Amino acid sequence: MKLGLPIIDELIDVPAGKVVTYYVDPEVEGDVFLMQTTQKNVEDGYKCCFVTTSMSPMTVRNRFKEFGWDINVENFSILDAYSGIVGDISNEKYFVRDPSNVEELSDTVKMTIAENDLVAICSLSTMIDLCGEDVLEHFKEWCKLASLNDSVLVVQFIAWPYDEKIVEIVKDLSNAVITVGGIHHRVILGQYYGLLKVDWTDVKGKSVLFKLVKPGGVRAYIPKILVTGPYNAGKSTFVHAISERAISVDRLGTTVALDHGHVEYRGFSIDVFGTPGQERFDPILKVLGGEALGVILIVDSTKPESFPRAKKMLEETTRFGLPYVVAANKQDLPNALSPEEIRKRMNLPDDVPIIPTVANKGIGVYEVLDALIDLLMRWSYEH
Ligand SMILES: Nc1nc2c(ncn2[C@@H]2O[C@H](COP(=O)(O)OP(=O)(O)OP(=O)(O)O)[C@@H](O)[C@H]2O)c(=O)[nH]1
Ligand SMILES: [Mg+2]
Secondary structure, X not given: OOOOOOOHHHHOOOOOOOEEEEEEOOOOOOHHHHHHHHHHXXXXXXXXXXXXXXXXXXXXXXXXXHOOOOOOOOOEXXXXXXXXXXXXXXXXXXXXXXXXXXXXXXXXXXXXXXXXXXXXXXXXXHHHHHHOOHHHHHHHHHHHHXXXXXXXXXXXXXXXXXXXXXXXXXXXXXXEEEEEEEEEEXXXXXXXXXXXXXXXXXXXXXXXXXXXXXXXXXXXXXXXXXXXXXXXXXXXXXXXXXXXXXXXXXXXXXXXXXXXXXXXXXXXXXEEEEOOOOHHHHHHHHHHHHHOOEEEEEEEOOOHHHHHHHHHHHHHHOOOOOOEEEEXXXXXXXXXXXXXXXXXXXXXXXXXXXXXOEHHHOEOHHHHHHHHHHHHHHHHHHO
């Protein structure tokens, strides 16, 4: 089976009998991941059951519809473990009258596992909140049963501040764990999901930035990267060097509006914007910086007199604390300063990557992009 997620689908297939957990940051919308996986497999003809614990079946159906997914089909069913909490009865195929009764809940979940190819539990954390940690013993049985029945179990586990032991148990019982989280620095700038664990095949952990689209669901996100730096440092050249197609608005060899390029790289679809270098365009910098996800600062390594200006542009564009890397450009010229010399003169912290480049020959430009992407990914895990 496929999970129905961009990039991840290219990396892994889910064999029958496996348990996949979405480990979701509380501030990020996690339900849609389970819905998307369910929808993908409904579409592929598998018998799927969606277990709802915190939304009414009507809300579930409406949300599927909002994303443009048709679940009015015979191979889709709902286990309603919600209506009982609010004292409603249910018309769904599977119904738990008292969702806080762990035995009744567990027996019904087992029935769905026996009768379906895929069961999506939305969510295990709500079950723990309702029934206590006993749920975990039952979860263990569900995992075993899924394996015996060749059913796939997909679970949402929300990363509330649980006891570390609980989190470990859930992760251990899962054959694959996908983390879903936010990239934030005071405000949420973006969201990502990443493969944390897969035990049936050998793939390296990988993170994907995403956006929710209605209709459409989870889509790989296109981050905006800003390329800035002093006049004549090589910004336009850099943008053209990494882009398949790029447009610059130049007059007499200097940029008077923007450079815009598009890069498909490492599974990312990236829009790159180069700023003008001249000071008279500075008001644009703040606006552009506010929308960017990361900044590349290009400096002319032969012009230390431009470094104070470079520093100022960096401060303008990264004032929300955006991650940035520095390209020490024009390394081919005789008087080029080394990256370490530039770090000293610009007084940049030790952990800021400074990468030597010769933009007009394309040397080092992808290393710059790699460094920024790695920073963005690391950043997303740490914040
Ligand atoms: N020798 C050398 N020349 C470079 C390098 N990168 C860019 N150049 C040249 O430097 C000049 C300025 O490059 P641009 O890319 O236009 O610089 P810019 O930063 O966009 O300039 P503004 O938009 O006017 O601020 C051009 O003549 C480029 O060919 C490099 O690594 N080495
Ligand atoms: Mg330019």
